[in-house]
Amino acid sequence: MRIGFIGAGRVGTAFGIYLKNRGFQLSGYLSRSLHSAKTAAELTDSQVYSNDVSLVKDSDLLFITCNDDQIESVARNIFSTGNSLKNRSFAHMSGALSSASLVCLQEMGAYIYSVHPMQSFADVTKSVEDLSNTTFGIEGPQQLEKIVSLLKKTGNNHLVLSPDQKTEYHIASCVVSNYLTALLSFGFNMMQSIGITQSTAISALAPMINGTIRNIIRTGPEKALTGPIARGDVETIIKHLQVFNAARTDESDTYKLLGRLTLALAQKEILKEKNKIEMLTKLLT
Ligand SMILES: NC(=O)c1ccc[n+]([C@@H]2O[C@H](COP(=O)([O-])OP(=O)(O)OC[C@H]3O[C@@H](n4cnc5c(N)ncnc54)[C@H](OP(=O)(O)O)[C@@H]3O)[C@@H](O)[C@H]2O)c1
Structure with a gap:
């Protein structure tokens, strides 16, 4: 051939x-x-x-x-x-x-x-x-x-x-590759806003990025999730949101949207306390 x-x-x-x-x-x-x-x-x-x-x-x-x-x-x-x-x-x-x-x-x-x-x-x-x-x-x-x-x-x-699955299949591929890249860039930009250069941020965060991806692949996203939303740590989320002043609405909107996705994921396996879920839902809406 x-x-x-x-x-x-x-x-x-x-x-x-x-x-x-x-x-x-x-x-x-x-x-x-x-x-x-x-x-x-x-x-x-x-x-x-x-x-x-x-x-x-x-x-x-x-x-x-x-x-x-x-x-x-x-x-x-x-x-x-x-x-x-x-x-x-x-x-x-x-x-x-x-x-x-x-x-x-x-x-x-x-x-x-x-x-x-x-x-x-x-x-x-x-x-x-x-x-x-x-x-x-x-x-x-x-x-x-x-x-x-x-x-x-x-x-x-x-x-x-099948042909009719192709578009959704492609959305999934773009999200886990291209959107993941944009998401990591969002994190690096937050570091840059406090004076840490992108290359320093990449080196410092690389072990955490790699560890997170390894955990997701090993256990699935529901079990791999960690952090303040998974713990129901309402005070921390209030503190995070206070950083985004009026000039940073795009970042605030992105943070809240991703926060809502994180909260939905947390509820599947980790976060079960109803009052915390309600408070977090309000904060992130
Ligand atoms: N990049 C990825 O990560 C990736 C992943 C999976 C699938 N794909 C798919 O793979 C395909 C190619 O993507 P790529 O990233 O390799 O793109 P690319 O690097 O931009 O290469 C496309 C090539 O096609 C040539 N070309 C454009 N129009 C042409 C025409 N009318 N006749 C003949 N050649 C033509 C260009 O030619 P010249 O250089 O000669 O100008 C260029 O070298 C796409 O269908 C893409 O969706 C890409």
């Missing part, structure tokens, strides 16, 4: 290197710029392509790893060549879109899939390492056997999804 890529960005390049390292044969890369395609092709001992006709001809499985808003138009360009795509497979790697974005290729005889790595690809080298323990969310209208067997060979786990 020869595997090709349209879109030589972070995901296309990292996944190509990952597949090559596991003994798969790559046809090569086509990208918007020749420079990106050349770089990825060099890293994977594969070819640079300047048009989709020859890349499709040379590939049994093609990953469309361009930006989400380009996936459909890349698929339509392949469709418009009018060539039969019988026995060829196409997959995009977007978390937000379902395989329906590739439906025109199915009309030409192709198998279509969405194959989403549940991982954050910030840089190529680190992403190649991270891929070895990444789970993939996979979905498609036909049998998923080809993708399942590829992931078995690479040693990756997968979750099978």
Whole structure:
């Protein structure tokens, strides 16, 4: 099986290197710029392509790893060549879109899939390492056997999804990755507001961040929760809220919203005292 890529960005390049390292044969890369395609092709001992006709001809499985808003138009360009795509497979790697974005290729005889790595690809080298323990969310209208067997060979786990689950699945992925990043940045900013630089704050808080994540993974969020809300420590929350003066309403709103989520979680396993729950609910509303 020869595997090709349209879109030589972070995901296309990292996944190509990952597949090559596991003994798969790559046809090569086509990208918007020749420079990106050349770089990825060099890293994977594969070819640079300047048009989709020859890349499709040379590939049994093609990953469309361009930006989400380009996936459909890349698929339509392949469709418009009018060539039969019988026995060829196409997959995009977007978390937000379902395989329906590739439906025109199915009309030409192709198998279509969405194959989403549940991982954050910030840089190529680190992403190649991270891929070895990444789970993939996979979905498609036909049998998923080809993708399942590829992931078995690479040693990756997968979750099978239906097209109508894809958006909620993607919200979940964004919340635990992107929103977690924004949340940590909120904490670092609070440190900066008392004169502690971001790099000092990151070093100082890193053991607590890592410990918290380890606990969540080990026991689940209900048991891992600690802190003043879990303890029903009303006075501490009053003190926290007093910090947010009129000029800091965004921070106060964020604190209260997250506080309400924390309170709901605390009530599942840890916090059972009704009067404390009522007082905290009032403070955080
Ligand atoms: N980054 C993540 O953390 C992550 C995680 C999971 C899934 N994904 C998914 O993976 C896919 C790729 O994301 P990415 O982060 O790798 O993006 P990226 O680094 O921005 O790379 C996208 C690449 O697509 C190329 N491209 C854009 N339009 C094109 C077109 N019309 N034809 C051919 N190539 C085109 C660009 O080319 P040039 O460089 O040549 O200009 C760029 O290299 C997306 O579907 C994304 O949702 C991303």
